Amino acid sequence: MKIYLSQDAVARALGADEVAAELARHDVELIRVGSRGMTWLEPLAEVEIDGVRHAFGPVTVSDVPALLAGTLDGHGPTEEIPFFANQTRLTFQRCGVIDPLDLDAYRAHGGLTGLERALDMDGLGVVEEAKASGLRGRGGAGFPTGIKWETVAKAEADQKYIVCNADEGDSGTFADRMIMEGDPFSLIEGMAIAGVGVGATKGYVYLRSEYPDAIRVMKAAVEVARANGLLGASLLGKGPAFDMEIRVGAGAYVCGEETSLLNSLEGKRGVVRAKPPLPALEGFLGKPTVVNNVISLATIPVIFEKGAAHYANFGLGRSKGTIPLQIAGNVKYGGLYEIAFGLPLGEIVNDIAGGTRSGQPVKAVQVGGPLGAYFAPHQFDTPFGYEEFDGAGGLIGHAGLTVFDDTADMLGMARFAMEFCAVESCGKCTPCRIGAVRGVETIDRIAAGDMAAKELLTDLCETMTDGSLCALGGFTPYPVMSAMTLFPEDFAGAREAAE
């Protein structure tokens, strides 16, 4: 009997290892895989029946006898579950399917085809292919990846670097974590292709310390890649040199900002650097450096495998390709959902996520992490795309969606946004460092019934927007102002009476 069991952090956090230990006491072929992304089913076990994987979950230790006897109620073939079947899985094509550290399985499922193709091109060709795909940075800013690479490719230097931003600090996001735990070779391959494109021979993954499972899998994957000649003195034994290291962050949200990240990687305080110079020209240790998000880089292999045009065919307007939505918070069906850009927000929240887990009405959705705006149900027709969300007064960020039911206290959420900014500020600019502290105080005044403080809060937010060097101070006004504008009843003071 062949059983696939998720070893993603979500599955392990919900008891997958205990299930694995129980299964190991029986005569089964157990393969630990990444997550299929349907996290409400974790720990998910898949039993192969006539060559088709059938889903069972959430599975507990006490379910094991029934699972083995074939009497446990399941969900049918995994890939026919609507949440899964309706996706377009490009970046995540192998996640949850293969043993993450099995390089042969990786190859058998399309892996390394992209790198092979890139090695037949020159650097310029690689950069052109990235440009043609229309891929934009998935870390939040949405800058075209190919154009960033072109700048680094054209810079003259004795050493260039590929730095992968795996700091994934945004609440409501976990796509980076899932791909690193479930298909780490896709990130390694993407970084190698980037290296070929720009002429970099060394890569770093800056991975947050809050992700111990991802750190373990990535470190092991680099070892496997090195031992098999994928990485090293010559990529796949025929390309240029490229090797990489996994570096661990130290619990600072701001280190996800690319220049702060570079300082941190150099062993300094994670203070944001003024731009220019661009990291593309003067990045890690002053050398030309590509800084890209995990998903940007892990999407490169499929672009090179299937061709830029195939990828660019998906999407909406200037938001090309697919986006791994991360559906989080108070939802019935949460997890990772990869789909072409363009789905209306309401369809994601109501149809795909099935509304709230609590069964209460949806009150608000925060899109794009702690610096993203709140959306109310009347804005649910907004299509998921960079320009579309910008036009609606928000941002898609790293594509996390956090759903709140009608018990949410939006003044409390606005206060939290300011508090978070104060805790995580790198301290370089006053509007952020001091403004966020004032923001908390001002919101407390509103809560106490001082309605004049609302105007103060608005002014403060304008100061933060205008006077901050990076998006931590600059975008914290998004959640604060959207909460106050969309939910004035939560900012009406005398809160005890209302509750």
Added chain:
Amino acid sequence: MQANSPASAPDLGAIQEVIEAYTHLEGPLLPILHAMMEAFDHVPEDAVQPIADALNIGRAEVHGVISFYHDFRTLPAGRHIVKICRAEACQALGANGLADAVLTRLGTSWHGTTPNGAVTIEPVYCLGLCANGPAAMIGDKVVGALDEAKLERVISEAGA
């Protein structure tokens, strides 16, 4: 673990050994500080000068880096560190009430250690389990779908 007890101040030889394992790296300071945490559960004051010497930087710079990052501490914590997620997606699933209840029961506050020295409670902002919260982390182990009973069980298993 012996290294936890403040009585066993790490000796300079052990500190030097940790440092030397990383000096060949580009940007070795964070790896060194992580290794100090791993070996001694804090960055001992006695390590600051040797680190500064090895990397050819000032003591103040080393102190500045240690103090910038939430992960590094200069004094030993409780025997176990429990990090409870305070971020938005966990709040949407009741993390605030959960944390309040647990802190009250343990008689401590954020960053505080239980009176018996067993557990230090730290806030954390997202563990990437945002569809399966509330979430927490005990040492290197993550747990999700917490309610008060489950979190208290996890914490008491840690010895509080």
